[in-house]
Amino acid sequence: MIFPVKADIIPLFHGVVASISPFAKANEVAIILEASPQEIKVEYRPDKLIHDLSLLISRVISFTPQKQQINLRWTCNNKEVHFEISNSGVNLAHFSEIHAGLYYAVIVKELSDKGTNFLLKVPNNPYSETTYPQQISASPASIRPYHYEIQKRLTSHFKNIRKLERLTYQKNQKQGVFLKKLNAIIQMNLDSEAFNIAELAKAMALSRTQLFRRVKMLTQMSPNKYLKTYRLQKARAMLESKTYNVSEVAYNVGFKSLSHFSRTFHEEYGFSPSVLTSRKSP
Secondary structure (H helix, E strand, C coil), rough: CCCCEEEEEEEHHHHHHHHHHHHHHHHHCCCEECCCCCEEEEEEEEHHHHHHHHHHHHHHHHHHHCCCEEEEEEEEEECCEEEEEEEECCCCCCHHHHCCCCCEEEEECCCCCEEEEEEEEECCHHHHCCCCCCCCCCCCHHCCCCHHHHHHHHHHCHHHHHHHHHHHHHHHHHHHHHHHHHHHHHCCCCCCCCCHHHHHHHHHCHHHHHHHHHHHHHHHCCCCHHHHHHHHHHHHHHHHHHEEEEHHHHHCCCCHHHHHHHHHHHHHHHCCHHHHHHCCCC
């Protein structure tokens, strides 16, 4: 067990930021440290704080559009140390995945300039902490073989998008980062029928014209076609895992009409989605 100690918490914070800076640079997101107290002595658990700060800052960077920035500042009162992470260019308040699985409480606030403020609250008294269970991906050894096999099948059948990400990154790091952010935003909104190109452009902090130009250049598809292709690739992977029925898959990839999903799937692959629930893939 790691016991809390009373020490200056700021060097730890600077160390976390320094270790993440190359990741921010690769994502073309600037890190700005705002004027804050240079020493805050409190009792804290370094393992918990490093975990939460690293995850929260990294996730905010990942979903912040290129050429934007995140601002970091910290304050302290008698009860808590507050670490604030604010991003520019896009509202991330509805992306609960960004602050999922953290030990400490996070308050999320929309900013008027299309940004978001994440406030991580660290109690001064670690013995009265309210902590939250980590949500960490399970390893093969810690999950049942049946579910691990499903996980492997989904991964193996959903490689086209990931392969495109990797090849794009190898060819041009800037464009690879852009495509990764694009795919992450689509994935987080996959089950929403209302998520369309206007919403995608807004989340990427681009105009629809800019989005069309960049997606077309990278994928040879319009954003509408790319979004549909992404949904259908995910749908096929889910069907081939034999874990979901056609109705469940249609709903999970953003089709509220089963007939619309079946027709669109058939147009893309040349066979009905129900084929994959009864036999091996063509």
